[in-house]
Amino acid sequence: MLDKKQLIVPLAIATIVMAGIVGWEINKRMSVNTAITSQPSPGVTKEQNLTSEIAKSQNSIVEKIAKEVTVRVFTESVPGSGAIVFQQSKGRQGNIYSVLTCQHVIADSKKGVYRVLLPDGKIYPARVKSTPKLKGLDLAIIEFDSDTIYRVAKLGKSDRLGTNTSVYAAGFPNHHVVNSAQIEDTSDWGLHAFRVTTGKVGSISPQQLPDGYSLGYTNEVASGMSGGPVFNDRGELIGINGRLKYPVEGIDAFVYADGTKPSIEVFQQMEALSWAIPIATYQQSFNK
Structure with missing residues (x-):
């Protein structure tokens, strides 16, 4: 019959062997799990990833173009924005640039003083x-000269x-909301006030609303x-901003050119x- 000392050595060896086997198995499973989790999620396809990257690229391109053609229009009252739509060379005297903006942006400048x-x-x-x-x-169109x-x-x-x-x-928004109790005026922010927002066409009215x-x-x-x-999404100018959401005039802000009003359901939409005024409306006005 074996004494205790004779049993200790075999048991120790068996324990070491078992620990090695268990450790190997754990490492193996962890390696497999790591390999699995490092693969792309089956819920997101390569096509979806590609679509997302294309969208980001388009956004970047359009934002770059927007920064290069959008100007801030300072008047005697409230500033507005505009887009450079034409350049005419004066030779050595430089260039004349035309900026398309809204009539209501420049309407309140009694002395006709404008800066861009x-x-x-x-x-x-x-x-x-x-x-x-x-x-x-x-x-409206305003002009400025520059070399x-x-x-x-x-x-x-x-x-x-x-x-x-x-x-x-x-x-260029005129105000920046810091929090519910603080709003900052952006008149002296320079280019830092510039903003681009993304969205989708929600309606193309079959009849023109007031002012085009x-x-x-x-x-x-x-x-x-x-x-x-x-x-x-190609960075082409297709309209001029001019009217905000939820006007205080209510349905009266949406009277059609023929004097009729939309139904309540359509008005709510x-x-x-x-x-905006579509750029096609601007172009058609010069073809009359």
Whole structure:
């Protein structure tokens, strides 16, 4: 019969062997689990990842274009925004640039004093260009002179837009909400006030609303972004911002050109959208 000392050695050896086997098995399973968890989640396909990357790339491209063609318009009252739409060379005397904005942005400047903040931070004096063909539309053109070469917005096909099409609204909000008790004025923020919001076309009104508005979109647009550009996903200018969501006038803000009003159901859909004047309306006014 074996004594206790004779039993201790075999038991110790067996314990070491078992511990080694268990440890090997654990390491093996951990390796397998690691390999499994390092694989892409079966819930996200390569196509979905690619679509996401394409969307990010498009956003980046459009935002870059927006920064290069959007200007801030300073008036004697409340600032607004605008888009550079034309350049005319004066030879050695530099260039004349045309900025498309909203009529209501410049309307309250009694002395006709205007300034524009450009994407490089420079500020130029500006003047209103007489445009009788824009009568009846909430659109205006102001001009400034500069030796610097600035990008000019490419006009898109706003008449080819469909609902749920992605759009981008750009401009300079006049206020920044810090919290529920604090709102900051952005008049002296310079280019830091610039903003681009994303959304989709929510409505294309079959009849024009007052002042030429007919393009509704889900983007958030703030006071100060009036006159700013609306782009498609190729960075082409397809509209001019001008009307905010939920106007205080209620349904009276949506009276059609023929004097009729939308149904309550349609009105509720319309008031939840921001509104722009399609660039096609601007173009058609010069073809009359």
